[in-house]
Amino acid sequence: xxxLGLLTDGVLVSLMPINIILILIGVTLGLFIGAxxxxxxxxxxxxxxxxxxxxxPGSAIIFLAAIYYGAMYGGAISSITxxxxxxxxxxxxxxxxxxxxxxxxxxxxxVTAAIASFIGGTVSNVLFTIFAPLLAxxxxxxxxxxxxxxxxxxxxxxVGLGGDDIPKTILSICLGLVFxxxxxxxxxxxxxxxxxxxxxxxxxxxxxxxxxxxYGIGEMIWTIESTRGEITTTEARMSLxxxxxxxxxxxxxxxxxxxxxxxxxxxxxxxxAAGATPGSLMSYGVAxxxxxxxxxxxxxxxxxxxxxxxxxxxxxxxxxLPMLTxxxxxxxxxxxxxxxxxxxxxxxxxxxxxxxxxxxxGLIGSFYISNIFALIVNLAFIPLFIWMLRMPFTVLAPxxxxxxxxxxxxxxxxxxxxxxxxxxxxxxxxxxxxxxPLAPAVLAIVLGPIAEPTLRQSLLLSSGDxxxxxxxxIAGPITIIAIILILLPLFKLIAGKMRRAxxxxx
Amino acid sequence: xxxxxxxxxxxAGAAALAGAFAAPAAAFEPTKPVDFVIMAGAGGGAxxxxxxxxxxxxxxxxxxxxxxxxxxxxGSGAEALIALKGTSDPDHTILVTLNSFFTTPLRQENLGIxxxxxxPVAMMGVxxxxxxxxxxSGITTFEDWLAKVKEGGYIMGGTGKGQEDSLVxxxxxxxYDLDIKYIPYKGGGAVAKDLAGxxxxxxxxxxxEAKGFYASGDxxxxxxFSDERLAAFPxxxxxxxxxxxxxxxxxxxxxxxxxxxxxxxxxxxxxFKTIYDTQEWQDYMTSESLSPLWMGPDEQKAYWNTQVExxxxxxxxxxx
Numbered sequence: 001x002x003x004l005g006l007l008t009d010g011v012l013v014s015l016m017p018i019n020i021i022l023i024l025i026g027v028t029l030g031l032f033i034g035a036x037x038x039x040x041x042x043x044x045x046x047x048x049x050x051x052x053x054x055x056x057p058g059s060a061i062i063f064l065a066a067i068y069y070g071a072m073y074g075g076a077i078s079s080i081t082x083x084x085x086x087x088x089x090x091x092x093x094x095x096x097x098x099x100x101x102x103x104x105x106x107x108x109x110x111v112t113a114a115i116a117s118f119i120g121g122t123v124s125n126v127l128f129t130i131f132a133p134l135l136a137x138x139x140x141x142x143x144x145x146x147x148x149x150x151x152x153x154x155x156x157x158x159v160g161l162g163g164d165d166i167p168k169t170i171l172s173i174c175l176g177l178v179f180x181x182x183x184x185x186x187x188x189x190x191x192x193x194x195x196x197x198x199x200x201x202x203x204x205x206x207x208x209x210x211x212x213x214x215y216g217i218g219e220m221i222w223t224i225e226s227t228r229g230e231i232t233t234t235e236a237r238m239s240l241x242x243x244x245x246x247x248x249x250x251x252x253x254x255x256x257x258x259x260x261x262x263x264x265x266x267x268x269x270x271x272x273a274a275g276a277t278p279g280s281l282m283s284y285g286v287a288x289x290x291x292x293x294x295x296x297x298x299x300x301x302x303x304x305x306x307x308x309x310x311x312x313x314x315x316x317x318x319x320x321l322p323m324l325t326x327x328x329x330x331x332x333x334x335x336x337x338x339x340x341x342x343x344x345x346x347x348x349x350x351x352x353x354x355x356x357x358x359x360x361x362g363l364i365g366s367f368y369i370s371n372i373f374a375l376i377v378n379l380a381f382i383p384l385f386i387w388m389l390r391m392p393f394t395v396l397a398p399x400x401x402x403x404x405x406x407x408x409x410x411x412x413x414x415x416x417x418x419x420x421x422x423x424x425x426x427x428x429x430x431x432x433x434x435x436x437p438l439a440p441a442v443l444a445i446v447l448g449p450i451a452e453p454t455l456r457q458s459l460l461l462s463s464g465d466x467x468x469x470x471x472x473x474i475a476g477p478i479t480i481i482a483i484i485l486i487l488l489p490l491f492k493l494i495a496g497k498m499r500r501a502x503x504x505x506x
Numbered sequence: 507x508x509x510x511x512x513x514x515x516x517x518a519g520a521a522a523l524a525g526a527f528a529a530p531a532a533a534f535e536p537t538k539p540v541d542f543v544i545m546a547g548a549g550g551g552a553x554x555x556x557x558x559x560x561x562x563x564x565x566x567x568x569x570x571x572x573x574x575x576x577x578x579x580x581g582s583g584a585e586a587l588i589a590l591k592g593t594s595d596p597d598h599t600i601l602v603t604l605n606s607f608f609t610t611p612l613r614q615e616n617l618g619i620x621x622x623x624x625x626p627v628a629m630m631g632v633x634x635x636x637x638x639x640x641x642x643s644g645i646t647t648f649e650d651w652l653a654k655v656k657e658g659g660y661i662m663g664g665t666g667k668g669q670e671d672s673l674v675x676x677x678x679x680x681x682y683d684l685d686i687k688y689i690p691y692k693g694g695g696a697v698a699k700d701l702a703g704x705x706x707x708x709x710x711x712x713x714x715e716a717k718g719f720y721a722s723g724d725x726x727x728x729x730x731f732s733d734e735r736l737a738a739f740p741x742x743x744x745x746x747x748x749x750x751x752x753x754x755x756x757x758x759x760x761x762x763x764x765x766x767x768x769x770x771x772x773x774x775x776x777x778f779k780t781i782y783d784t785q786e787w788q789d790y791m792t793s794e795s796l797s798p799l800w801m802g803p804d805e806q807k808a809y810w811n812t813q814v815e816x817x818x819x820x821x822x823x824x825x826x
Contacts, residue, residue: 046575049557143705144689184585186666187667189669191581203580203585327717327718339553339554342558348718350719350722460687461689
């Protein structure tokens with residue numbers, strides 16, 4: 001009951017005229033920042049941080065949180081319409097969003113993304129409101145072995161899926177892990193895999209460079225080849241009635257993905273090492289695993305759009321939790337918000353909830369309001385994005401190319417990465433010709449930098465004894481589930497062979 | 507209405523300040539945004555300081571073009587040092603440093619970095635180290651702690667191997683004949699979190715990194731590696747009081763790229779002197795337990811020399 005009162009106060013704070021205006025500007029800016037490839041919520045928040053000195057701290061963080069929120073919605077837009085991930089958090093949205101758009105169902109994908117985002121945001125806000133202090137202790141219980149076990153589980157969801165060619169999936173994961181290892185080793189500080197001594201490799205391979213290469217450039221080449229120079233347009237219509245039928249269909253086929261994304265995304269988001277990008281990729285994997293017919297995923301299933309979109313919004317609220325309660329950022333964007341709070345004279349940490357209740361509850365209240373505004377603004381802009389899609393591919397292709405190059409450059413501001421991205425684009429095209437799944441490589445380059453140090457820290461803790469992953473109360477069950485998932489296809493194969501052997505004998 | 511009024515007053519004040527500042531300044535003014543490189547990742551101590559400095563410059567409108575923070579934390583700061591060495595525009599490139607400014611070039615000679623070619627700008631202060639344990643360990647004094655570590659199997663966490671935290675822990679091991687298992691982490695924030703979660707048994711975080719968990723009572727400070735007791739922890743003895751002549755600080759300094767023109771160097775030196783003297787920065791140093799240590803450019807170069815020699819010894823003691 002006390003929480004409800006505090007929350008009401010918080011909502012009233014965010015309904016003050018100045019805050020409402022800031023939220024509206026914030027979510028709209030965020031929507032476009034998120035939709036621009038290469039610009040994500042991190043850049044948006046960092047660029048706009050100085051502006052916030054003109055308003056009181058409470059309003060400042062509400063503004064930045066609104067940008068963060070808007071960007072989570074916006075990332076889906078270019079993922080779906082152009083096939084280029086608008087932000088790192090929306091990479092998984094391209095897996096099914098792009099095929100839907102290509103088959104003329106872009107509005108279904110966009111509407112599903114918006115609604116799933118809204119539900120994900122709302123679920124996480126409620127979880128945050130009720131369990132914030134309790135969940136902080138959960139985050140603390142996750143040491144290196146637990147985080148590694150969770151990463152293993154994420155890989156397992158991608159390997160253990162029926163349908164895809166398992167050896168090719170594993171090869172794709174290994175390729176991603178090798179790319180993830182390029183650059184400086186975090187633990188010893190020694191440079192690794194710096195090919196031909198090119199200094200550009202020293203800062204590692206930014207995963208957006210790989211993702212934009214694979215999905216932007218690779219997809220563009222693929223389309224050019226498959227249309228053989230014919231001028232094509234994607235069929236895309238839009239009407240109010242269409243939005244309503246689309247949202248019905250999106251929810252009917254995507255509710256499971258939305259539910260998985262909302263809860264899993266929140267949980268992964270509160271772990272300081274992870275953040276929204278691993279959260280959305282894992283949710284996609286789990287949603288595919290739990291689907292009635294996993295083979296439909298990747299070919300344009302609304303559930304494959306709903307899961308990552310619900311997850312990235314949910315995770316973005318989740319990532320605020322360790323920042324506010326422990327003073328530790330759960331994602332790169334919250335790291336910058338944390339810096340902002342220090343500048344405004346607030347000390348994030350275990351005492352913030354008791355020392356600054358007005359600030360904390362004002363912020364939580366603004367999550368609810370931002371979420372509603374972001375949904376409305378997003379839905380209002382959908383016709384514009386659909387109209388963009390109706391341009392002929394001869395106009396769209398150069399646009400995709402330019403946005404991809406800009407996105408590849410923006411991440412590190414190094415031309416080296418642009419060449420690398422083009423290389424990945426061509427590589428991806430040929431791998432796709434040979435039927436290699438590329439999503440696992442993207443997953444590996446995101447999770448590799450989390451999995452590797454935690455594996456090494458765990459083994460240092462246990463003096464090289466690998467049983468540490470089985471004997472700890474939280475890590476143990478997660479590791480066992482992961483191993484079962486990895487071995488599942490093998491069991492199926494053996495079981496199938498035995499059954500066949502049995503029938504021939506009889 | 508009140509907002510616009512306040513904004514106007516603020517802007518007018520800022521403009522007046524900027525005018526007062528610009529008048530005696532040297533001929534150089536940045537003509538494009540300044541690349542404000544940070545040799546650590548987002549969210550850590552160095553990053554927070556850089557963003558604070560930027561915010562003061564922004565709030566008081568001290569620069570004609572903005573300082574744009576740019577995290578290059580890869581390879582214990584090697585990425586940042588290489589970027590500064592190779593920059594095409596040294597007059598618009600400055601770096602926020604920590605002690606990896608000294609250790610990384612020593613540990614990775616193949617990078618070909620000579621820090622004496624860099625341009626000194628400002629020493630903003632130094633950050634002390636403190637030994638922390640979890641409250642559930644029941645340890646309240648350094649003597650208890652030594653006894654506990656001697657029982658064996660003791661695990662501590664810190665930043666990457668060969669970096670500041672590991673140097674302090676090596677000092678403890680060698681001077682008190684201890685055997686500690688060291689777990690390297692990405693940054694001080696992650697170390698603080700895993701101490702609060704009891705994944706590790708102790709840490710040597712900077713006060714700013716452990717502040718939140720200290721305020722909530724989760725972690726307990728045992729000893730400070732500073733020359734004098736810290737104002738924020740008046741009851742915590744220094745290692746000097748306990749009989750070992752040792753102190754260790756992390757530098758929080760700004761340097762310019764090699765090859766920066768004298769005019770540009772003078773501009774940034776004046777800029778950061780102005781920031782150093784602001785009430786905001788003075789308050790920040792107090793609240794984050796930084797020790798003031800202002801130095802001019804020549805003093806800084808001399809300081810770099812003594813620090814390089816000191817770190818050579820520390821690294822040699824570590825067997826690096």
